[in-house]
Amino acid sequence: MKIALDPFMIRDVPLLELPSVVAELGYEWIELSPREDFIPFFRHPRVDDATVRKFRKALDAAGVGVSSLLPLFRWSGPDEDARQAAVRYWKRSIQICADLGVDSMISEFNGRPEDPDRSEAQFWRSMEELLPVFEREGIKLALEPHPDDFIENGYDAINLIRGINHSHVGFLYCAPHTFHIGDDAPGIIEYAGDLLTHVHLADAFDHTASSGNRYILNPPGTPARIHQHLDIGQGEVDFDELFRELRAHGFDSTLTACVFAWEERARESSAFMRKKIDEYLAAHS
Secondary structure: OEEEEEEHHOOOOOHHHHHHHHHHHOOOOOEEOOOOOOOOOOOOOOOOOOHHHHHHHHHHHHEEEEEEOOOOOOOOOHHHHHHHHHHHHHHHHHHHHOOOOOEEEEEEEEOOOOHHHHHHHHHHHHHHHHHHHHHOOEOOOOOOEEOOOOOOOOHHHHHHHHHOOOOOOEEEEEOOOOOOOOHHHHHHHHHHHHEEEEEOEEEEEOOHHHOOOOOOOOOOOOOOOOOOOOOOOOOOHHHHHHHHHHHOOOOEEEEEEOOOOOOHHHHHHHHHHHHHHHHHHHOOO
């Protein structure tokens, strides 16, 4: 099993110093999420081939690997120009992933929940262009339903992934999205079966609690989504339930600590998350 850190909270660390800092925090793996000097949010990658080679050497020197790259692009949005741009960005990102010697990428469905049919059609157009590239480079893709995507429910996401019907595409369960994607970790994990290849770990509060009044958003009826990525134990996700179900299904792939809430104590939070993950694994071994 790979236990990785999403280093978004320490993205101010220079790229070539990042592997050694991650190692100091107790991790052997990085899930490399968007950063401005590498692959930024929704824009073309910024890193050049020379820097990719230097980063690979820095990883080797620190004894740290990249478990996955996590790019986010508007590849399912209703705007066709934006979709075509996103496909171009994806192709460069896949090449970067291959050049790093990494065989896994993660992303979200994207698109618009108020226009799911158009978004899904755009998603399929993008997949038709990109699947041959993933296959050629030997890279697998794990997709997660995300709040405000055209697919937000875990079961619906798994059904769509099954419809892709390709061995290179799997499912990611994101614990801090538990209350948006169905609030049923055991059921979703069981339903995913072998499609489940990655799990994101952070805590969140149940925004549906107190008759939906846990959070009060104005104006009333706003379609805004809200969730957190907190340290384990600071929210309401049932991690005993989650780890018990992962154990029952023999999960042995990638667990990623992805807390975003505490940049002022990013290193302490990251070290704490590694300790808590080890404790849950031991308790459910």
